[in-house]
Amino acid sequence: MLRFTVTFFITIANLFVLYWILRKVLWDRVASFLDERSRKVRGELEDAASAKARADELKDRYEALLANAENEAEWVVKDAEDRGRAEYRRIVAEAEAQADGIRRRAEERASFELRRAREELAGEVARLAVAAAARIAGRSLGGADDAAEAEAFIRAAESGRGR
Amino acid sequence: MDVSSAALLGAGIAVLSGIGAGVGIGIVSGKTVEAIARQPEAQGKFTGIFIIGAALAESTAIYGLVVSLLLLFR
Amino acid sequence: MSEAVRETMTVSERITESIAVKTVFTIHAFGLEIAISDTVVMTWIVMAILIALSAAATRRMKMVPGRGQAALEAFVTFVYDFAEENIHHHGRKYAAFLGTVFLFLVTANVIPAFTPDGGFGFEPHFTIKPLTRDINVTAAFAAVTIVTVLVSKIRYKGVGGFFRSFVQPMPFMLPFNIMEYAIRPTSLALRLFGNMLGGYIIMLLVEAVMPLVLPPVVGLYFDFFDGLLQAVVFTYLSTVFIAEAIE
Numbered sequence: 154m155l156r157f158t159v160t161f162f163i164t165i166a167n168l169f170v171l172y173w174i175l176r177k178v179l180w181d182r183v184a185s186f187l188d189e190r191s192r193k194v195r196g197e198l199e200d201a202a203s204a205k206a207r208a209d210e211l212k213d214r215y216e217a218l219l220a221n222a223e224n225e226a227e228w229v230v231k232d233a234e235d236r237g238r239a240e241y242r243r244i245v246a247e248a249e250a251q252a253d254g255i256r257r258r259a260e261e262r263a264s265f266e267l268r269r270a271r272e273e274l275a276g277e278v279a280r281l282a283v284a285a286a287a288r289i290a291g292r293s294l295g296g297a298d299d300a301a302e303a304e305a306f307i308r309a310a311e312s313g314r315g316r
Numbered sequence: 317m318d319v320s321s322a323a324l325l326g327a328g329i330a331v332l333s334g335i336g337a338g339v340g341i342g343i344v345s346g347k348t349v350e351a352i353a354r355q356p357e358a359q360g361k362f363t364g365i366f367i368i369g370a371a372l373a374e375s376t377a378i379y380g381l382v383v384s385l386l387l388l389f390r
Numbered sequence: 391m392s393e394a395v396r397e398t399m400t401v402s403e404r405i406t407e408s409i410a411v412k413t414v415f416t417i418h419a420f421g422l423e424i425a426i427s428d429t430v431v432m433t434w435i436v437m438a439i440l441i442a443l444s445a446a447a448t449r450r451m452k453m454v455p456g457r458g459q460a461a462l463e464a465f466v467t468f469v470y471d472f473a474e475e476n477i478h479h480h481g482r483k484y485a486a487f488l489g490t491v492f493l494f495l496v497t498a499n500v501i502p503a504f505t506p507d508g509g510f511g512f513e514p515h516f517t518i519k520p521l522t523r524d525i526n527v528t529a530a531f532a533a534v535t536i537v538t539v540l541v542s543k544i545r546y547k548g549v550g551g552f553f554r555s556f557v558q559p560m561p562f563m564l565p566f567n568i569m570e571y572a573i574r575p576t577s578l579a580l581r582l583f584g585n586m587l588g589g590y591i592i593m594l595l596v597e598a599v600m601p602l603v604l605p606p607v608v609g610l611y612f613d614f615f616d617g618l619l620q621a622v623v624f625t626y627l628s629t630v631f632i633a634e635a636i637e
Contacts, residue, residue: 163424165530179466179489364476368627385588
């Protein structure tokens with residue numbers, strides 16, 4: 154029963170052949186297939202991760218852009234407001250200045266008119282005084298030096314009063 | 317007693333080695349159950365050790381069996 | 391053999407006749423007469439089955455596995471993980487060897503259960519006998535395993551380390567260490583052989599005592615469970631020996 158036969162060596166050879174064939178057909182093939190798949194899956198995962206990263210980056214950029222635009226709009230509005238306010242102030246100041254000038258000119262004019270009116274009135278008064286004096290004196294004092302004399306007198310009186 | 321009947325008797329006696337193997341495997345499995353009860357998380361390790369221990373204990377019975385077979389089917 | 395002849399045999403004679411390894415044919419080559427036994431023929435059949443199944447299973451693998459492919463992948467992954475877990479450093483290199491041995495032993499141990507049943511006393515046309523009932527087959531497996539252990543030890547520890555390991559941990563352990571390399575393959579071979587032959591003899595006895603209902607029930611244990619268990623034990627012990635050698 155426990156006889157040693159050539160079956161021993163044949164079985165060893167058989168085992169080596171089986172090992173060699175199964176390694177080719179089964180073990181290595183399945184192992185390389187699994188490796189390839191895990192590599193593929195990893196690659197796809199990495200792709201997905203990179204796509205997500207890119208999408209995130211785009212979103213960030215977009216948000217930054219949006220925030221920038223909001224800032225800019227705000228800035229523009231503020232700038233416009235500032236400028237409007239400055240313009241307003243400038244216009245108001247200009248108008249005030251203009252109004253001032255007009256008033257001053259009007260005042261100057263008025264005072265000038267007043268002075269002139271006063272001078273005219275003074276001349277008139279002198280002439281009237283001369284005429285009245287001549288009429289009172291019954292003679293014509295129509296001489297030029299008389300009129301000048303009277304005027305000088307009135308002026309003196311006026312300046313004395315004005316002082 | 318002729319040779320063949322002595323061989324048959326010897327075969328019977330040789331197979332008594334199974335008693336020792338049975339006791340040994342009983343001890344091994346009992347201790348393994350105790351160990352697993354104590355540390356259930358290490359069950360995988362105990363299973364491996366149990367298989368080795370049971371196989372080693374069993375081999376004495378197998379030697380006895382082989383001897384008895386040799387005697388039976390000379 | 392005819393029914394009439396079988397009927398005249400005693401149970402003992404029938405068992406002796408069943409477990410005997412017969413020469414199927416003889417090859418004359420290299421000036422030698424190579425007797426091809428029926429166990430060798432069965433080995434070839436088992437090899438053919440394994441190769442055909444593997445080739446069919448791995449021929450068209452898809453990236454998205456179906457049920458069968460998922461099972462195949464799970465099995466292959468399990469073998470690789472098992473080898474890596476038990477033989478830490480170079481475990482993946484031994485996965486193919488251990489897996490091949492395991493597949494062969496499982497197929498060889500379980501295949502007797504597929505003997506076509508004659509039923510109702512009819513003689514089946516042929517019977518599939520376990521090929522591990524031949525000590526030469528199991529001894530060949532044990533020899534290949536122990537040679538693998540020795541070669542791995544020399545390869546990963548160097549020749550000096552290989553010879554130094556015989557006097558470790560103490561010099562007087564030398565005879566025991568040498569004996570270990572004789573005992574290990576012997577026990578491997580005898581364990582597988584004894585278990586399968588014992589199971590086969592018990593199956594024959596059961597069939598002789600009660601041929602109708604009992605054999606399929608008992609066969610469930612002796613053909614399937616015991617065959618699977620012995621294949622696992624053989625592979626596991628081989629793994630442990632290799633791991634110990636290159637540790």
